[in-house]
Amino acid sequence: MCNKENTLLRKITLSVLLTTFITACSTVTIRPNGGDKDNSPPDYLDSKPFYFGGPIGKHKVDVNEACEGSDVTQMQTVTTSSDWFLSLLTLGIYTPRTAKVWCKEGQ
Secondary structure, eight states, rough: OOOHHHHHHHHHHHHHHHHHHOOOOOOEOOTOOOOOOSSOSSSEEEOOBBBBTTTBBOOOOOOEEEEESSSSEEEEOOHHHHHHHHHTTTTTTTTEEEEEEETTTTT
């Protein structure tokens, strides 16, 4: 009886951990001038490759080039569902992140 309870407890614990892992996402948003988060489609969007959870792979986004000289209103890095799926598929070896940039209109 005790062995069955341990097996059930392990299954529940594993289910909770997997659910937490699957639903976990991360987003970092920077707004140089403050204000509310912009939820409109970004002017620049690109997936950047990282490896082993992120320590391998350094990338820069040239916001002057992305915004063609206009001011930047918001920058964001996010783990999208496709980024997460690729990380899961490669067991965390390949862990892409998506970079987004919003530019000031009418400049």
